[in-house]
Amino acid sequence: MLLNDKDWQGTFKGIYQGDTAFDVTMKAHTNLAIGGPADVLTTPADPLSMRNLLVVLGKNRIPFFTLGGGTNILVRDGGIEGVVISLKEFNRTEVLREGNKYAELFVEAGVPLQRLVNFCRERGYSGIEGLTGIPGTVGGAICGNAGSYGCEMKDAVVSVAMIDSHGTLDRFKAEGLGFKYRGSDILQTDIVLSANIRLKRDEKDAVSARTDDFFEQKRHKQPVSARSAGCVFKNPDGLAAGRLIDEAGCKGMRVGGIEVSAVHANFFINSGGGTASDYLNLMDEISSVVEKKFGVALEPEIRVVGRE
Numbered sequence: 001m002l003l004n005d006k007d008w009q010g011t012f013k014g015i016y017q018g019d020t021a022f023d024v025t026m027k028a029h030t031n032l033a034i035g036g037p038a039d040v041l042t043t044p045a046d047p048l049s050m051r052n053l054l055v056v057l058g059k060n061r062i063p064f065f066t067l068g069g070g071t072n073i074l075v076r077d078g079g080i081e082g083v084v085i086s087l088k089e090f091n092r093t094e095v096l097r098e099g100n101k102y103a104e105l106f107v108e109a110g111v112p113l114q115r116l117v118n119f120c121r122e123r124g125y126s127g128i129e130g131l132t133g134i135p136g137t138v139g140g141a142i143c144g145n146a147g148s149y150g151c152e153m154k155d156a157v158v159s160v161a162m163i164d165s166h167g168t169l170d171r172f173k174a175e176g177l178g179f180k181y182r183g184s185d186i187l188q189t190d191i192v193l194s195a196n197i198r199l200k201r202d203e204k205d206a207v208s209a210r211t212d213d214f215f216e217q218k219r220h221k222q223p224v225s226a227r228s229a230g231c232v233f234k235n236p237d238g239l240a241a242g243r244l245i246d247e248a249g250c251k252g253m254r255v256g257g258i259e260v261s262a263v264h265a266n267f268f269i270n271s272g273g274g275t276a277s278d279y280l281n282l283m284d285e286i287s288s289v290v291e292k293k294f295g296v297a298l299e300p301e302i303r304v305v306g307r308e
């Protein structure tokens with residue numbers, strides 16, 4: 001059935017390079033340290049291996065899930081069916097062009113977003129300073145259009161190279177990807193491999209100062225080093241989910257090992273031994289308190305994945 005070591009080795013011999021492990025707990029691969037086992041976790045070493053992997057999975061009707069940094073997802077306690085694909089080996093950043101006003105970079109999806117933010121601050125490339133302190137990878141930040149301090153990933157993206165579930169590779173202009181607040185039209189079955197991004201050239205000191213300033217603000221307002229998945233709910237139009245949850249008196253509420261952060265109410269923290277069902281129950285409780293008190297329905301910002 002392919003999802004065991006012997007069949008996997010037999011099927012992929014000579015056509016696939018990359019580490020593969022079976023029955024892997026997702027606790028080790030998510031910032032929340034929550035999640036049941038994935039049937040398989042594999043890390044393709046190059047685009048051709050990625051393509052061959054997708055073709056074989058498609059032929060065998062095996063589902064897959066693309067893992068970025070595991071920082072904006074909640075994996076259910078039942079784990080993930082099929083194959084989790086890690087983009088860790090897609091980790092190159094290159095300067096394509098540096099003009100007087102702009103620089104264009106090629107950045108692969110598995111590059112940690114903060115490595116890119118630092119790369120830009122060291123060279124005086126401006127545009128993504130506000131993304132400082134956001135964990136996860138560039139690929140995840142593109143799919144979910146990560147943002148903060150008025151800066152969104154989409155503002156820097158020029159084009160994105162993706163591979164679809166049939167193994168077809170293509171490049172798309174940013175305008176065609178349907179970027180919106182904390183989202184895009186990129187399908188869950190499309191894998192972002194890399195992006196070309198454009199940044200303004202500026203004084204290194206100025207970029208550095210802005211980046212530091214945003215990080216300081218974030219450090220004071222958000223539980224940046226705790227085990228969380230970032231903001232749990234999207235901000236409803238013109239409102240702040242964190243303020244609504246706080247004003248509804250929910251700070252400190254908990255279910256099992258998951259609690260509403262005392263620093264920022266739109267963050268749930270795994271304070272030890274929390275499970276996905278604790279987290280989901282806390283989401284339900286908080287949404288219903290906020291709905292009763294303010295008549296506002298909160299929508300999840302995090303992505304919930306995996307089997308029940």
Ligand code: EPU
Nearest residue numbers: 148149150221230231233234235240242243246263264265
């Ligand atoms: N507030 C409270 N109590 C709280 C938290 C916030 O009253 O516990 C109030 C604040 O005082 C402020 C308002 O709510 O008046 C908004 O708070 P904040 O400035 O912290 O921003 P936010 O709207 O809660 C958004 C994004 C963050 C992003 C920050 C900074 C969403 C859901 N959240 O937070 O993004 O980092 O702005 O730009 O869009 C994320 O996407 O995971 C995330 C953390």
